[in-house]
Amino acid sequence: MLAASLFLFALTLGLKDNPLVPIGPGYYPRIVLGVTAVLAFALVITDVLHPQAAQAAEGLNYLLVVQTFVVFGLYVGALPFIGFRISTFLYVAATNALLDRPRGGKGWARVVLVAALTTVIVYYVFERYLTVLMPRGRWTNF
Amino acid sequence: MFELLGAGLVGMLHVKYLVPLFIGSLIGVVGGALPGITITMTVIVVLPFTFGLEPLQGLACMIGVYVGGETGGLITSCLLGIPGKPSAVATTFDGFPMARKGEPGRALWIGIWASIFGGLLGAVVLVAATGPLADLALRFGPWEYFALFILALSMVAGLVESSLVKGLVSGALGCVITILGNDPVMGQPRLTLGIEWLEGGVPFLPVLIGVFAFAQIMSELERFSDQGHAVNVAVNLAVSQVKVLGEVLTRPFVLLWSTFIGLLIGVLPAIGGSAANMLAYDQAKKFSRHPEKFGTGVPEGIIASEASNNANVAGSLVTIMAFGIPGDAVTAVMLGALTIHGIQSGPLFISQNATLAYGMFAAYILAHPIVLILLFLGVRWVLRIVIVPKSILFPVVLVLCVVGAYALGNSMATVYVLLFSGVFGYGMVKFGFPLAPFILGVILGDQIEINLVRSLMTDSNLWLFVTRPISALLLALSLGSIVLSVWQHRRMQKKSAGPSGDADF
Numbered sequence: 001m002l003a004a005s006l007f008l009f010a011l012t013l014g015l016k017d018n019p020l021v022p023i024g025p026g027y028y029p030r031i032v033l034g035v036t037a038v039l040a041f042a043l044v045i046t047d048v049l050h051p052q053a054a055q056a057a058e059g060l061n062y063l064l065v066v067q068t069f070v071v072f073g074l075y076v077g078a079l080p081f082i083g084f085r086i087s088t089f090l091y092v093a094a095t096n097a098l099l100d101r102p103r104g105g106k107g108w109a110r111v112v113l114v115a116a117l118t119t120v121i122v123y124y125v126f127e128r129y130l131t132v133l134m135p136r137g138r139w140t141n142f
Numbered sequence: 143m144f145e146l147l148g149a150g151l152v153g154m155l156h157v158k159y160l161v162p163l164f165i166g167s168l169i170g171v172v173g174g175a176l177p178g179i180t181i182t183m184t185v186i187v188v189l190p191f192t193f194g195l196e197p198l199q200g201l202a203c204m205i206g207v208y209v210g211g212e213t214g215g216l217i218t219s220c221l222l223g224i225p226g227k228p229s230a231v232a233t234t235f236d237g238f239p240m241a242r243k244g245e246p247g248r249a250l251w252i253g254i255w256a257s258i259f260g261g262l263l264g265a266v267v268l269v270a271a272t273g274p275l276a277d278l279a280l281r282f283g284p285w286e287y288f289a290l291f292i293l294a295l296s297m298v299a300g301l302v303e304s305s306l307v308k309g310l311v312s313g314a315l316g317c318v319i320t321i322l323g324n325d326p327v328m329g330q331p332r333l334t335l336g337i338e339w340l341e342g343g344v345p346f347l348p349v350l351i352g353v354f355a356f357a358q359i360m361s362e363l364e365r366f367s368d369q370g371h372a373v374n375v376a377v378n379l380a381v382s383q384v385k386v387l388g389e390v391l392t393r394p395f396v397l398l399w400s401t402f403i404g405l406l407i408g409v410l411p412a413i414g415g416s417a418a419n420m421l422a423y424d425q426a427k428k429f430s431r432h433p434e435k436f437g438t439g440v441p442e443g444i445i446a447s448e449a450s451n452n453a454n455v456a457g458s459l460v461t462i463m464a465f466g467i468p469g470d471a472v473t474a475v476m477l478g479a480l481t482i483h484g485i486q487s488g489p490l491f492i493s494q495n496a497t498l499a500y501g502m503f504a505a506y507i508l509a510h511p512i513v514l515i516l517l518f519l520g521v522r523w524v525l526r527i528v529i530v531p532k533s534i535l536f537p538v539v540l541v542l543c544v545v546g547a548y549a550l551g552n553s554m555a556t557v558y559v560l561l562f563s564g565v566f567g568y569g570m571v572k573f574g575f576p577l578a579p580f581i582l583g584v585i586l587g588d589q590i591e592i593n594l595v596r597s598l599m600t601d602s603n604l605w606l607f608v609t610r611p612i613s614a615l616l617l618a619l620s621l622g623s624i625v626l627s628v629w630q631h632r633r634m635q636k637k638s639a640g641p642s643g644d645a646d647f
Contacts, residue, residue, distance in 0.1 A: 001311070005318070011333055018328050022598050025325035025332045028591040032321055036314040043307050060364040068363055069565065072540060076561045079544075080554055092537045099366065099533035118538050122545060130194035132549040 002040035009033040064098070071095055083137030089119045147269060150500030154508050159202050162195060163505050166203035167512045170210020175218050175226045175524045178362045178532060179539075181211035182354050182471040187539055189351075189475055190546035197483040198498055201476060202505040205459075208472050209261060209509035212452045213517070216253035217524055220444070221246055228416035229451040232423035236436065236443030243439050247381030248389075252441050253448045254517055255390045256397065258510050260449030263401045264408075264456025265507045272492065272499075275464035279489035284596035285607050289616035291586045291593070294467050296620040297410060299579040299627075306627050312575045316583020317590065319344050326588050327595045339555040346584045347478040348547040348556045352563025353570070353577055354471055355543045359536050360568045366532070379521060389441050396426050396442045397449050404450030408457015408469050422450030459506060463491055463499060467586065474581055482550065 009030060017024030075091035093115035102108045126132040136142065153159065166188060173184030185207045192200030215230035220237035233253055240249035282290065295317075299309035322333050323343030334340040390397065400422035407418035426446035427436045436443050458469025466488030468474035480487050485495060492499040517524075547560040570577060597606065608614045 001315070008318070008321075008333055015330075015332050018330060021328060021595060022602050023595060025328065025330040028325075028594060029321040029333060032314060032317045032587070036311065036318055039307060039311045039314055043311060046305075046307060061366055062364065064363050064366055065360045065568070068360065068536075069568075072564070073561060076544070076554075076557055079557065088541055092541060095537035095540070096533050099363075099536065100531060114534050114537075118541060122541060126190065126545055126549070130191065132190070132193060132545070133552060134545070135548065135554065 002037055002044065005033045005036040005040060009037060067098055068095065071098060079135045079137075081137055081139050083140050083142045084134035085119055085123055085142065086137065086140060088122065089115045091115075092118045143269070143273060146496055146500040147503060150497070150502075150504035151507065153497075153501060154202065154504040158196075159199055159501070159505070160508075162192075162199045162203035163206045163509060164512055166206025167210040167509050168206075168516055170207035170212075171214035171217075171513060171516055172210075172524055172527050173207065174211030174214030174230075176527070176530075176535070177218055177222075177224045177226055178358075179535065180227050180354075180358060181208060181215075181229075182475070183358060183539060184211055185472050185475045186351050186355055186546065187542045189347075189479060190542060190549050192479060193482065193549050197480065197485060198501040198505075200479055200483075201498070201502055204472075204476050204479060205502060205505040206509050206512065208455050209452070209506065210513050210516070211472075212261070212455055213254060213257040213448075213513045214524065215451070216257065216444075216448055217250065217517075217521060220249040220253055221525065229419050229454065230447065231416065232419040232447035233444055235423065235447075236439050236441070237447075239437065240439030240441075240444070245381075245439075247379040248386060249439070249444060250379060250521065251381050251383065251386040252389055253444045254514065255387055256400075256445040256448040257452045258514055259390060259397055260401045260404060261452035261455065261510050262507065263398070263449075264405055264453035265503070265510075267405050267453075268456040268460055268506060269503050272460050272463045272503075275460065276489045276492045279465055280493075282489070282612065283610070284593040284600065285610050285613040286616065288590060288593040288597060289607065289613040289620070290465065291467070291590045293616045293620040293623070295579065295582055295586060295590075297623045298582050299576075299624075305574065306624070306631055308575050309579050309627075310624075312570065312577070313579035313583040315575075316580040316585075317587040319346075319349060319584050320587025320591070326592050339553070343588075344559060344584075345550060345556055347475070347482075347550055348559040349563045349584050350471070350474055350478065350581055351543050351546055352560040353567030353581065355539065356564030357567040357571045357577060359539065360564075361571060362532065363536075390445055393442060393445055395429070396445050399425060399429070400446040400449040401453040404453030405457040405460075407450070408454035408459075409461050410457075410469070418450040418454040419447040422446040456506065459502070462487055463502070464489065466491070466589070468582070471578070471581065474585055477585065 012026035012029045012033065015024060015026035017026075071091065071094050075087055078087040078090070093111050096114050097111050102111050123134060127134050154163065169188060170181065170184060173179050173187070174181055185204055188203060188207050192203055195203070211227065212229060215226035216233045216237065218224050218226040219230040219233035220241050223234050223238035225231045225234050237249045237253055240246075279290075295313045296310075299306065299313045320343070322335075323340050324331050326343075331341055403422040403425060404418045407421065423436075423443060423446045426442050427433045430436065430442060432440075454470075458473045461467050461469040462473040462477060466477070466486075468477050477487055485491070485498070543560060544557055547556045548554070550556045567577060570580065598604075606613070608617060
């Protein structure tokens with residue numbers, strides 16, 4: 001955070017002032033980034049002076065969090081290529097299966113049904129009734 | 143004022159407004175009752191559905207969600223002992239023990255009536271105070287606005303329990319988001335980092351949606367268990383409404399004082415009902431002749447919590463309508479909805495959009511009887527919905543977040559902002575940074591800059607910030623809130639663990 005604010009602060013030094021206004025476009029960003037850098041530095045000092053023991057993360061399922069983020073990232077990445085309908089179906093199915101592992105044919109039927117219903121309802125409500133044009137896929141044109 | 147309010151109420155009874163208000167209230171009750179789904183998340187889910195509606199239709203729907211959510215949260219608090227939302231935590235302290243003692247209907251309906259009265263008493267203040275406060279704010283120059291926004295940010299940052307520095311860093315980071323892209327006064331490009339779509343700046347709604355939705359869903363997933371809650375939908379909720387009403391109305395002090403606390407907390411920016419219900423409960427206990435009975439199922443505990451969290455809604459609406467400062471995350475989403483429709487919130491909002499403003503008051507007032515009717519008819523149905531597995535709810539909510547972000551500009555850029563904000567928001571929570579100051583920084587950052595530039599364009603003398611009385615007072619209060627916060631942190635540190643305490647100060 002400290003490094004990022006200092007980096008951005010350095011970038012503001014290259015901004016040219018506008019003769020029409022008394023302060024240039026870099027004036028306020030320099031204040032904000034300067035304050036952020038000072039506060040970030042204060043945080044570092046506080047952590048050094050009062051080191052806090054790492055909190056025990058026992059029982060927390062970080063793997064599931066990472067998996068959910070990855071699946072969501074893939075969904076967002078896939079949207080422009082395969083379009084809203086296919087990617088949403090796959091995303092809901094994948095996340096539902098991830099959070100509640102399907103067992104047997106009934107379980108998989110539930111996954112497919114939830115994904116299909118979500119996709120169809122969301123698509124029709126937004127695209128047909130609220131005229132929100134959902135993303136089409138570059139590869140699928142669908 | 144009364145003429146406009148009357149017209150607003152009559153207008154709101156029109157089907158085209160009543161239907162969104164009704165649907166919003168229903169969704170709010172269900173969302174509020176679902177443990178793990180906050181009102182913020184519910185209103186985020188509803189947001190994209192309002193894009194195609196008229197501004198008042200959309201806002202009526204969101205107000206319905208807000209009021210319904212605050213009331214709906216007490217259902218699971220009383221009957222399951224699991225708060226449906228953070229602002230109903232204190233309701234569990236006495237609501238659940240009362241239900242366990244064999245009086246679930248009494249616990250539930252004391253809470254519902256207290257919510258309704260708290261909310262409607264809050265409506266009186268909402269209608270009476272918003273106009274005069276907006277008039278006061280109209281006298282502000284850019285110096286005063288600048289000072290007001292700084293006060294809002296410093297107050298929120300200072301209210302963070304764990305660390306003042308983290309609160310301040312969080313607020314500063316929110317402001318950093320607003321300096322990316324063209325400067326808001328002259329439109330000169332700055333800090334775009336070579337990213338083309340960043341030239342227009344970072345839109346705050348996808349940031350808000352991403353930060354809140356992911357922070358909450360991912361935090362839930364850390365402890366995820368799809369076992370569901372054991373719900374006994376056959377529980378007997380029969381109760382004499384006259385008797386319950388009497389129980390609420392014969393405790394006017396608790397009702398009024400808790401309503402006042404809720405309003406006050408609501409007016410303060412970005413604090414929210416979670417603080418209001420705990421504070422009101424604590425106050426009710428302190429003023430009680432039998433504080434030892436609190437926690438065993440006394441009506442005062444339920445009344446205090448529920449009256450305060452519904453009054454908190456009115457307080458939040460006052461702040462956003464009079465000053466353009468969101469009282470909490472839900473009103474921040476509403477602010478975004480107004481922006482989408484090209485409506486500027488702030489002191490001019492009421493005078494320039496009187497029909498819309500009084501329509502919002504009317505929606506707030508009418509949402510209460512609608513919620514009451516919904517709960518009369520369908521508490522049992524709400525209990526059934528609570529058992530919907532989160533493995534289904536979470537992906538659906540995230541899909542709606544994507545739709546909401548995408549629909550803002552029909553562009554994938556806002557979806558990328560959503561994803562980035564989600565990761566960032568979850569990271570902030572994990573590292574102990576509070577989200578409220580960050581969001582307030584994102585919302586107010588532009589306004590702080592615009593008013594700073596305007597003031598310096600009017601007069602380059604920086605001393606004016608401290609020589610103009612209102613501006614000086616607001617800046618002094620801002621400094622005072624930080625000093626007070628430092629003092630509180632030091633006191634807490636001394637009390638708790640000595641030199642190796644958790645607080646930063």
